[in-house]
Amino acid sequence: MEQSFNTRAMIFTIYGDYIRHYGNVIWIGSLIRLLEAFGHNEQSVRAAVSRMSRQGWIQAERIGNKSYYALTERGKARMEEASRRIYKSEAEEWDGKWRILVYTIPEEKRHVRDELRKELTWSGFGLLANSCWITPNPLEKQVHTLIDQYEIATHVSFFTAVHEGMQSSQDLVRQCWDLTEVNDRYAQFVETYSQKYIHDKSRVQRNDLSDEQCFVKCALLVHQYRKFLFVDPSLPHELLPEEWLGDSAATLFNDYYQLLAERATRFFETVFSQAEIPNTVQFSD
Structure with missing residues (x-):
């Protein structure tokens, strides 16, 4: 059995990589079975989905004696954004402009300010x-979504601007992001997973991995790579340092993922199909 990771985080990974492609809805029994493969028990899964529901990521509906969980609109938007960044082929060409967000959120809304900081960091600000x-x-859409979500339009100013100096754009980047640390993390990822990839490629060729093992390995690979969304601002190539390892890590991730994906999906579909989603299940925000 693979090392067990935070239950809630693994559920996010499985929703993002699998469930959202199958109507966004899953029976809790199927979810429990999928999480068992990582060492999570029924109690931890139910506690995690309850917390995710309270936080507005998923919503529940009960049909007879079965409970079903689906992504909310907020959850769908987060999964789509995460997927776009994880599986992007290459960075878009930079238009040379900077987006600037300034806020003056009062102290009585400190919790909103703290949440906004987390969301901005995750988005790459x-x-x-x-x-x-x-x-x-170009994160204008994400910014306007955050402003509407937290109802802070009167406390925010948002600009698109050209940097005239006095520093270089690279100096500006160094001031706002610690790309050396991010690059070190990419180096560690490449070192660790290149060895795993070679080993598992040989096992796949020998047909020495079950579908369930491929599912676990594939989900854990995505789970680990997904962590870069919280630290890598996905800057255009023009602003990245020399010897940037993000591209090498992305290539390794994609190759490793493709090695496992077919068998991993087959296991997911086997578990998922054990409880067909009734047509009567209807979710609304």
Whole structure:
């Protein structure tokens, strides 16, 4: 059995990589069976989905004696954004502009301010100065979604600008993001998973891995690679340092994923089909 990871985080991974491609809905029994493969028990799965439901990521509906869980619109949007960044082929060409978000959220809404900081970091913004965040990426849609979600339009100013100096764009990047640390993490990922890839490629060729083992390995691979969404701002190539390892890590990830994906999906479908989703299940936000 593979090392067990946080139950809630693994559920996010499985929703993002599998369930969202199958109507976004799953029976809790199937979810419990899938998580058992990682060493999670029924109690931890039920506690995790309950927490995710309270946080607005998923929603439940009960039909007879069975409970079904589906992504909310917020959950769908997060999964789509995460998938776009995880499986992107290459960075888009930079338009040379910076997006700047400045907020003055009052102290009585400190919890909103804290949540906004987390969301901005996840989206790839960097902190230039107190309450001033920047990104070279066209994240206008994400910004407006956050403003609407937290109802902070009166506390936020958002600009698109050209950097006139006095630093270089690379200096600006170094001020806002620690890309050396991110690159070190990519180096560790490449070192660890290149060895795993060679080993598992040989096992696949010998037909020495079951579908369930491929599912676990594939999901854990995505789970580990997904962590870069929280630290890598996905900057355009023009702004990246020399000897950037993000592209090498992405190539390794894609090759490893393709090695396991067919058998992993087959196991998921076997578990998922054990409880057909009734047509009467209807979710609405």
